[in-house]
Amino acid sequence: MTVTEHAKKHPEVWRRFSPRQTLIRYAWYLAIVAVATWSISNLDLPWFYFLDAHIQAMDLVTRMWPPDVSFWETLAAPLLETIHIATLGTIFTFFIAFPVAFLAARNTTFNTVTWFVGRLILVTSRSVNTVVWGLFFVAIFGPGPLAGIWAIAFRSIGFMGKLVAEAIEEIDEGVVEAIEATGASRLQVLWYGILPQVMPVIYGTSVYRWDINIRESTVLGFVGAGGIGILLYSSINQFLWREVSLILLSVFGVVMISEFLSASIRQKIS
Amino acid sequence: MNISSEISSTTIPSWHRIRMIEHPVLRYGLMVLTLVYILWSLGTLDISWHRISTGSPRAINMFARMIPPDFSRWALLVKGVLESIQMALAASFFGMLLSIPLGLCGASNIVPKPVYLVARTLIVLSRTFHEIIIAIFFVKIFGFGPLAGVLTLIVASTSFISKMIAEDIENLPPGHLEAIRATGASFPKLLIYCISPRVLPRYLGVSIYRLDANIRHSTVVGIVGAGGIGQVLAATFSRYDYDFSLTILMTIVALVFLGEFFSSWVRGYLR
Numbered sequence: 001m002t003v004t005e006h007a008k009k010h011p012e013v014w015r016r017f018s019p020r021q022t023l024i025r026y027a028w029y030l031a032i033v034a035v036a037t038w039s040i041s042n043l044d045l046p047w048f049y050f051l052d053a054h055i056q057a058m059d060l061v062t063r064m065w066p067p068d069v070s071f072w073e074t075l076a077a078p079l080l081e082t083i084h085i086a087t088l089g090t091i092f093t094f095f096i097a098f099p100v101a102f103l104a105a106r107n108t109t110f111n112t113v114t115w116f117v118g119r120l121i122l123v124t125s126r127s128v129n130t131v132v133w134g135l136f137f138v139a140i141f142g143p144g145p146l147a148g149i150w151a152i153a154f155r156s157i158g159f160m161g162k163l164v165a166e167a168i169e170e171i172d173e174g175v176v177e178a179i180e181a182t183g184a185s186r187l188q189v190l191w192y193g194i195l196p197q198v199m200p201v202i203y204g205t206s207v208y209r210w211d212i213n214i215r216e217s218t219v220l221g222f223v224g225a226g227g228i229g230i231l232l233y234s235s236i237n238q239f240l241w242r243e244v245s246l247i248l249l250s251v252f253g254v255v256m257i258s259e260f261l262s263a264s265i266r267q268k269i270s
Numbered sequence: 271m272n273i274s275s276e277i278s279s280t281t282i283p284s285w286h287r288i289r290m291i292e293h294p295v296l297r298y299g300l301m302v303l304t305l306v307y308i309l310w311s312l313g314t315l316d317i318s319w320h321r322i323s324t325g326s327p328r329a330i331n332m333f334a335r336m337i338p339p340d341f342s343r344w345a346l347l348v349k350g351v352l353e354s355i356q357m358a359l360a361a362s363f364f365g366m367l368l369s370i371p372l373g374l375c376g377a378s379n380i381v382p383k384p385v386y387l388v389a390r391t392l393i394v395l396s397r398t399f400h401e402i403i404i405a406i407f408f409v410k411i412f413g414f415g416p417l418a419g420v421l422t423l424i425v426a427s428t429s430f431i432s433k434m435i436a437e438d439i440e441n442l443p444p445g446h447l448e449a450i451r452a453t454g455a456s457f458p459k460l461l462i463y464c465i466s467p468r469v470l471p472r473y474l475g476v477s478i479y480r481l482d483a484n485i486r487h488s489t490v491v492g493i494v495g496a497g498g499i500g501q502v503l504a505a506t507f508s509r510y511d512y513d514f515s516l517t518i519l520m521t522i523v524a525l526v527f528l529g530e531f532f533s534s535w536v537r538g539y540l541r
Contacts, residue, residue, distance in 0.1 A: 032363065033363075035359055035363070036359060036360055036363035036364075038356075038359075039355075039356035039357075039359040039360040039363075040356075040360045042352075042356050043353065043356050043357065043360065043416045043417075043420065043497075044416075045415075045416065045417045045420070046412075046413070046415070046417060049412045049413060049417060050412075053411055053412060056410070056411045056412075057411055060407070060410065060411065080314070081314075081315060081316075084311040084314065084315055085315075087307070087311065088308065088311055088312070091304070091308060123523065123526075123527055123530075124523055126486075126526070127486065127522055127523040127525075127526035127527065128519060128522065128523065129486065129487070129489060129490040131402060131490050131493055132489070132490060132493075132500075132503065132519070132522075135493075135503075135504065135507045136507075139328070139332055139507065139512075140325050140328055140329040140332060141321065141322055141325045142318070142321045142325070144315075144316060144317060144318065144321070145315045145316060145317060146315070146317045146322060191287070192287055195287075196287060196289075215398070215400050216400065218400055218403070219400045219402040219403060222402060222493065222494060223493065223504075226315075226316075232403070236406060236410075248399070248403070251398070251399065251403075252395075252398050252399070255398045255399075256394075256398065
């Protein structure tokens with residue numbers, strides 16, 4: 001058998017996957033599609049709503065254009081309030097997330113119980129959405145920006161605490177040991193050994209969270225927790241679509257600026 | 271000449287903690303600025319201190335009414351939670367599908383500039399607005415119910431995943447693309463043999479992460495009437511039905527915890 005005959009009989013085509021791998025892959029695809037189908041069919045979606053959706057959407061767009069620029073005067077104060085809510089909420093988080101992160105990091109916590117408590121605080125804080133925290137604090141403090149500030153702070157604790165705790169767990173233990181060897185107390189070890197190592201992470205995550213919080217605080221008003229959301233909600237409910245479009249434009253501007261600021265500050269820190 | 275003072279000031283430098291910002295003027299300046307900002311912004315905010323001082327008895331009252339959590343309406347709870355999970359699953363599925371074309375179009379090294387710009391604008395637009403704002407619009411267009419919620423989550427997932435895909439493709443070493451192109455491969459072949467092997471693991475990881483995020487968000491789009499457990503939760507709050515609210519909140523925490531556990535398990539398995 002010549003080489004060409006052999007090649008004709010056993011064509012060796014290069015394939016990325018073995019047949020077994022391919023089979024497993026298709027099984028996964030099938031499973032994913034099955035889960036999606038199950039979900040969609042159970043949701044009982046009214047598909048006929050799609051029939052006139054484009055008409056509704058076009059209607060909305062024509063009503064929204066052009067933006068009502070004179071509304072700007074009413075808009076400015078709540079917009080500033082939104083920024084204040086996000087910033088103050090982040091500043092408060094900065095101080096609260098700190099001790100919680102030390103509880104939730106394995107190498108700085110006191111014992112298993114305190115570690116578990118720290119983790120529980122972080123998980124609870126993260127699982128409950130900012131707006132749900134908003135509902136909660138509006139019930140306590142009444143409607144207004146204070147409820148919003150607490151909502152922002154309570155949601156951010158979990159986010160910042162988790163990242164800072166991870167940073168604490170990854171510090172250079174040699175530094176800590178060196179400071180312990182000088183006879184430093186627990187607090188001094190923390191102050192001189194651990195803090196300087198995690199400070200950049202703390203500032204970085206705060207700034208990162210701040211820009212997320214700006215986005216979150218734009219909707220806190222829907223549950224009465226202050227900011228531009230109150231105005232947006234009332235304009236939508238009164239069908240003042242040209243005001244709505246100006247609000248959306250301003251929200252877009254603020255979020256873009258904050259994202260840009262946050263990115264450039266973080267670049268400087270790291 | 272005073273030698274001892276000279277030695278102490280030159281040869282023995284005093285040790286101090288490493289500071290985040292070394293320059294003292296800048297450091298203290300920023301601290302003062304922050305303090306001034308806090309005072310100023312708190313002053314401009316419309317905060318009624320009287321209302322806050324009456325807040326603590328209200329809070330205690332609220333907690334008292336929350337405990338014990340009310341599990342008697344578990345059928346409603348299960349229905350809401352199931353709806354949330356189904357919304358999250360459906361949205362993740364469509365998000366995964368739609369993000370592939372959008373992500374490819376958002377990568378500047380494989381598509382022409384106009385396509386890139388359009389795709390990136392779409393991604394930025396949908397990322398800027400909070401899910402709840404998007405949900406309001408879908409509720410206006412499609413009416414109350416889970417359809418608006420699913421569509422909201424689809425938009426959020428698509429923009430999130432496609433941004434990751436686009437960035438991943440842009441970070442591919444140019445040599446890889448060139449090598450496949452040099453074999454005369456068409457665009458689909460380029461996708462299958464060069465891009466997908468490099469991007470797929472992270473794409474799956476991000477999608478699983480997004481599923482977990484969708485479960486979290488599906489609990490909240492209901493507040494504006496877009497279905498799921500959030501709709502039930504908002505209703506209990508407005509009816510002062512706090513014992514059932516606590517039940518729902520506890521369920522959400524458990525659900526999110528499970529979702530996160532599942533997501534990190536799958537991502538560990540993928541790695």
